[in-house]
Amino acid sequence: MTTSPTVDTPPDDTRTRIHPFSRMLAGVISAGLVLAVGEVLSLFFSPSSSPFLAVGSTTVDRTPSWAREFAIDTFGTNDKVALFVGMSVLIVLISAVAGLLERPSRPIGSVILAVLGAVGVFAVTQRPTSDTVDVIPTVVGVIVGIVLLRLLTRALVPPPGERDGAMPRRKFLVLAGAAAAVAVAAGAVGRYVGERAAGLADDMRNFRIPTVPAGNAAPAIPAGTDIGVDGATSFVTANDTFYRIDTALQVPQLTTEEWQLRIHGMVDREITLSWDDLMARTPIERVITLTCVSNEVGGPLAGNATWVGFPIADILDEAGVQADADMLLSTSIDGMTIGTPVEALRDGRDAMLAVSMNGQPLPLEHGYPVRQVVPGLYGYVSATKWVVDWELTRFDQAQAYWTERGWGERGPIKTASRIDVPAAFAPVSPGRVRIAGTAWHQHVGIDRVEVRVDDGPWQEATLAEEYSVDTWRQWYWDWDATAGNHNVQVRATDRTGETQTEERTPPIPGGSTGWHTRTIIVS
Numbered sequence: 001m002t003t004s005p006t007v008d009t010p011p012d013d014t015r016t017r018i019h020p021f022s023r024m025l026a027g028v029i030s031a032g033l034v035l036a037v038g039e040v041l042s043l044f045f046s047p048s049s050s051p052f053l054a055v056g057s058t059t060v061d062r063t064p065s066w067a068r069e070f071a072i073d074t075f076g077t078n079d080k081v082a083l084f085v086g087m088s089v090l091i092v093l094i095s096a097v098a099g100l101l102e103r104p105s106r107p108i109g110s111v112i113l114a115v116l117g118a119v120g121v122f123a124v125t126q127r128p129t130s131d132t133v134d135v136i137p138t139v140v141g142v143i144v145g146i147v148l149l150r151l152l153t154r155a156l157v158p159p160p161g162e163r164d165g166a167m168p169r170r171k172f173l174v175l176a177g178a179a180a181a182v183a184v185a186a187g188a189v190g191r192y193v194g195e196r197a198a199g200l201a202d203d204m205r206n207f208r209i210p211t212v213p214a215g216n217a218a219p220a221i222p223a224g225t226d227i228g229v230d231g232a233t234s235f236v237t238a239n240d241t242f243y244r245i246d247t248a249l250q251v252p253q254l255t256t257e258e259w260q261l262r263i264h265g266m267v268d269r270e271i272t273l274s275w276d277d278l279m280a281r282t283p284i285e286r287v288i289t290l291t292c293v294s295n296e297v298g299g300p301l302a303g304n305a306t307w308v309g310f311p312i313a314d315i316l317d318e319a320g321v322q323a324d325a326d327m328l329l330s331t332s333i334d335g336m337t338i339g340t341p342v343e344a345l346r347d348g349r350d351a352m353l354a355v356s357m358n359g360q361p362l363p364l365e366h367g368y369p370v371r372q373v374v375p376g377l378y379g380y381v382s383a384t385k386w387v388v389d390w391e392l393t394r395f396d397q398a399q400a401y402w403t404e405r406g407w408g409e410r411g412p413i414k415t416a417s418r419i420d421v422p423a424a425f426a427p428v429s430p431g432r433v434r435i436a437g438t439a440w441h442q443h444v445g446i447d448r449v450e451v452r453v454d455d456g457p458w459q460e461a462t463l464a465e466e467y468s469v470d471t472w473r474q475w476y477w478d479w480d481a482t483a484g485n486h487n488v489q490v491r492a493t494d495r496t497g498e499t500q501t502e503e504r505t506p507p508i509p510g511g512s513t514g515w516h517t518r519t520i521i522v523s
């Protein structure tokens with residue numbers, strides 16, 4: 001025990017000279033909180049925004065080659081571990097000193113933390129892929145850490161008039177304990193989630209699209225499937241503009257190694273497919289247009305892509321579907337359930353477990369590593385992304401997610417057509433105007449598209465070349481526009497001869513109906 005200060009010794013500095021161990025602890029815990037806050041916030045930015053990792057990576061980048069060789073020689077494949085241990089020891093030492101030097105009236109320790117933070121900020125800016133905003137996790141972490149250090153240091157000062165004992169004060173212990181617990185928990189969560197993301201990035205980088213035998217390749221896409229009108233829907237939709245619809249607040253992160261598909265229920269044999277099992281099968285390649293039941297008349301929720309995957313029917317045959325099973329209830333890793341009529345999966349159409357979209361692994365948002373694609377059914381009854389479970393069951397025994405919420409049970413696609421060009425409110429001059437758009441009725445086909453202006457006679461539009469009945473069909477029609485406001489309308493007729501109904505119905509429960517109308521101002 002040191003000499004006790006007298007009541008009239010004013011500066012807290014003297015009094016905080018007690019409890020050196022507690023003060024060092026305060027410094028270390030504060031530095032830990034800086035790192036933990038940085039780690040957690042980095043999840044919302046990029047991996048290179050984690051201060052600890054950024055300092056580590058920048059150190060590696062800047063290590064002279066003799067030191068690097070020394071490290072590899074000495075630590076072998078543990079060189080990364082050695083680096084992190086070394087960094088941790090250094091941080092503990094520096095922050096212990098920071099804690100020791102911090103005084104309520106002389107924030108030397110805070111300045112040391114700020115300097116450590118500056119090193120972190122510098123390291124983040126040195127990362128090849130970092131943005132300016134990536135320094136935010138470090139900066140916020142340092143501010144939180146300094147606030148904690150100041151609070152802890154102040155908690156060690158006994159109130160005026162009170163003689164301090166040998167034990168750190170209770171307020172300090174509670175605060176330090178809580179902060180340490182928060183730092184450890186946050187740091188662990190941050191590291192875990194961050195590592196998962198890094199593992200997934202690796203998995204996607206190493207992903208090999210299965211080689212499709214020549215006989216299973218999709219026919220080449222003829223140039224005539226595109227109509228070449230600026231602003232009109234292109235035949236193939238790029239992955240990054242493909243519509244995305246799902247209930248996932250956070251995109252599921254599932255590696256090929258973690259993925260498996262369990263097939264059970266009304267089957268003769270339960271099967272669990274691993275990624276390798278799936279890859280051992282023979283893939284097919286198909287061009288298929290996907291559409292969403294929630295699409296309003298004229299809406300954007302449709303896209304067309306080249307998919308590589310594995311026929312669902314063959315897998316079902318291996319499991320042996322029992323005669324009275326009429327529903328495949330598929331479940332995704334995030335718990336979405338989708339009920340698909342077994343008939344649609346076994347009637348010869350190209351229903352597939354897709355693993356690739358337009359020559360790329362499935363993008364994460366579109367179901368990496370495995371999703372279903374079924375021509376002719378809306379997505380909500382067929383296109384399960386991140387699919388991991390198949391139960392063969394019956395429509396009178398099971399209900400899928402959207403059916404429980406009032407949507408139709410089976411979801412066959414309705415014929416749809418839409419005007420893309422001229423765009424809404426686009427300035428149009430009198431004279432020849434090319435009106436263009438797309439139309440679809442997957443697995444049935446589009447035979448005719450008609451356009452009319454101001455309730456005049458229907459005029460037949462020119463159709464693009466048909467790729468297959470499973471894809472949409474683009475169209476255009478040339479109009480001699482006169483000045484004024486005009487209503488242009490479109491309707492399509494499918495291969496069965498049925499023309500779209502004029503009756504407007506909302507998307508729920510079975511998809512919207514009605515003719516798409518666009519007002520065009522010609523002046």
Ligand SMILES: Nc1nc2c(c(=O)[nH]1)N[C@H]1C(S)=C(S)[C@@H](COP(=O)(O)O)O[C@H]1N2
Pocket residue numbers: 242243244245246247248290291292293332333334336365366367378379380383384385386
């Ligand atoms: N796991 C999961 N799969 C899902 C959904 C979902 O919410 N979760 N939505 C479905 C719906 S409603 C549609 S229209 C399609 C959309 O697929 P996309 O986002 O790849 O365009 O995915 C289907 N698959």
Ligand SMILES: [Mo]
Pocket residue numbers: 245291292293294378379380
């Ligand atoms: Mo959908």
